[in-house]
Amino acid sequence: MTIIRLGYVAMSMELKNASPSQTMTFAQFQKIDDREAAIRKLEKITLKNLENTHRLLKHNFFNEIHFYRLTSRLIPLANHEALLDWNYMSAIKDKLREVGEYAKKNNMRIDFHPDHFVVLNSDKKDVFINSIKTLKMHYLLLKGLKIDPTHRCVLHVGGKYQETEQSLESFIDNWADVPTGIQKMIMLENDDKSFTLEDTLYLCEKLGIPLVFDYHHHLAHHQNECWEENWDRVVATWRDSPLPIKMHISSPKSVAEFRHHSDYVDVEMFFDFLKEVKGTVPQIDCMIEAKKKDEALFTLMNEIKKREDIEVIDGSSFYIK
Template sequence: MKIGYACLTVGVYNTSFKTCTLKSATPEHLLSLIKHNLDTLDRIIDYNSSMDITHFRISSDIIPFGSSPINTLDWDTLFKKEFHSIAEKLKKQAIRVSMHPGQYTVLNSPNEDIVKRAVEDLAYHTRFLTALETAKSSKIILHIGGVYGDKEMAIARFEENYALLSQDIKDRLIIENDDKSYHIGDVLAIGRNNRIPVVYDNLHNQVLPFDVSKDDHYFITLANQTWSVEDGIQKIHYSQGANLKRAGSHSKTIDLAVFDAFLKSIPDVDIMLEVKDKNLSAIKTANLISENRTISNLEQEWARYKYTVLEHNPTLYKEIRVLLKDKKGYPVLEFYSLIDQAIATEPSEGTQLNALSHVWGYFKETATEKERKKYDSYLESFKKGTYSINAVKGLLLKMAIKYNNDYLLTSYYLHFK
C-alpha cells in the first residue's frame, strides 16, 4: 500500500514552486522557472523518500504555461538530465506519481475551443509523466465535467471526445466521481463502457451519493474491476470533511483513528490523501502502517512538532513527553490525537512568548549583538501588538538559515503561520 499527498509541502524548508504572469513569460524567464521547479521537485522526492511517503501528486503548474502556446520551449529535451535524475530516484524508492488537471480541463464541454484546450492540457500532462520515464501506472486523474442541462448528452460527448484521444493519453487517464454532477454510479458506467480505470473518492461519495446502502468497500471493489495489470495497483482518493465548512471541504488534518478504521474496512489499495496539511498527514499515515513500529519514529515526529505544541498547549506538551517515555511501546494513535488536540488550541500571548524563548535559546551563544538587539526589538513590538508572531518567527527562520540549524529548519514551528 502506498499513501501520499498532493502537490505542495507544508513546513518543509526550500520546497516552494514558482510561476509567473503571462506578461513576464519570456523564454529566458520560463527556462529559469522550469529549472527551479524541477530542482524543487527533486528535493521533494528526496524528502518524501526520507519520510517513507511513496505516493505523490505532482502539481500541474510545475511547467509554467505547460499546455499554452506561450511556452514553445522543448523543455523535456532541454532538461532531460534533470528529468532522468528524478526518474532514477522514483524508481529506486518505488515512489508512484500522478497528476490531476484543474477544473478548467473539461473534456465534455459543448464549446469546442474548451475541449481543444482540454486535450492540449492532457497532452502536456502526458508529456511530463513520459519525460519522467514513468510507467502507465502513473496516472492523470480527470473529472467527467459539467452536465450542461442534459446529463446523457454530456456523458455521450465525454465518450466521443475520449475516443479521439491519442493512445498515450488514454494509457494514463483515469476518471473520478465528483461532489456536484457525476456520482460513483455514473463514473463506473462510463469507465466500464470505455475501458477507463475509475478512482473512487470517499468524501465525494458522501456529498453526492449513488447508493447510501453500500459502503466504501463495495464501491472500491467495483472500481477495482475497471483496472488492468498495466494500470498498476488500484488507487483511491481519501479525505475527511472539514467541520463547519461547505460540504465536501477537506479537513485541516487527517484524524488518524478515523483513518485507521477506514483502512480496516477496505481492500489493499494505493491512497491519495486530500487534506490541507498534506505531507504532515501523509507522515501520520506512514507511521500508522509502518512495519518498523518503533518509538524512534514518534520521537522524530515529536522533534518536529514539539515547539508548535508548546506554543499552543503546554499541558499537552507535558503529556506527550510522558507518553514517549515508554521506549517499548508504539502509541501512534494516542500520540497524534494529543498533537491534534494541542494544535487545535488557540495559543495565548504567554504560551507564544514561552515557545519563542525556547527557540531563541538555540542562538544565545551564536547571535551577534546586532541580532540580539533586533530580536529584542521584534519581541517588544510583538508584545505591543505592532508585530505579529509570524514576523518574529520569520526573523528566527532567517537566523536558522544563516547558522544552518537543521534542527530548527526541520521543525514545523518556524514554518507554521
C-alpha cells in the first residue's frame, strides 16, 4: 500500500482574516514621507503575514493536515531596487523561528512555489539576476524557519525561447551560475504549455533535480500521453532527497478551459493516476492546486472516504490499497 498525503496552497477558505499575503505597493511606500516609518510599516505587515501563517499552521494541525505551501508574498517589496539596504530578516527573525518550530514540532512539510517571473533559463542577465535574488529570499526564509532548504522550492523550467532544445540547454548553461545552496533547494515541475514531462525529465536527470509531476499539466500538454512509461524515471529523480515524492493535483475548469484550475479536484481523475502508481513508492505528498484551497482538500477527503479501495489514516492522509 502507498500512503497519500494531501496539502493545499497558502490561503484558507475557512479561517477568516488570516491572509499571509498582505502587501504594500511601492507607490504607497513612497507616500510616507518618513522613510524609516515606511520601512517599519513594511515590517509590521510582514510580521502580520507571519502571524497569519502561524494561525494557518495551527488550523492545519487541528485538521490533521501535514503538507502546506507557504505564500511567496510574505515580505512586501523585499527585493525592490529602492530597498536593497533594508535588512528585512532582522525584524522578523524571532517570529520566523517561532513559526518554523511549530511546523517542525508537528512534523509538517512546508515549501514554496515562487512566482512565474523566476526564470532560470532566461538569456537576459537582469532577469536571471532578479530570479536569483528572489530565490535567495526563499532560501533565507527557510533558514530563518530553521528548516532544511533541500528540495523546498518548486519551479517551472522557465521561458520557451524559439526552440525547446535551445531553451533546455540555456537552463543547463545558467544552472552553473546558480549558487549551490539554491541549487539544492530547487525542484522542477512539468508545465501546461512549454515543457512536457519528457523535457523536464531531461533536465532533472542531467542536473540531479527532483521532478514534481503535475498530472493535470501533463494531460494538457504532452508529447507522449502515456506518462506511466516514465513514472519510474520520475521516482528515480527523488532517490537522493530527504523528502517523499511530491506531485501536484488539480482538475480542469471545463473542457473549453482545460488548462485553468477548477475550484475542486475531480476524485475520479485523481484516482485514475493513483491506481497506476499504488505500490510503486511508500508515500506521495500531493499538493492540491485548486481555487477553493483547504475547502477543496476537505471536499476531496469526504469523497475519498466513501471509496472501498482506500484506508483513511487521518484528516488528510490515506492508504490506497
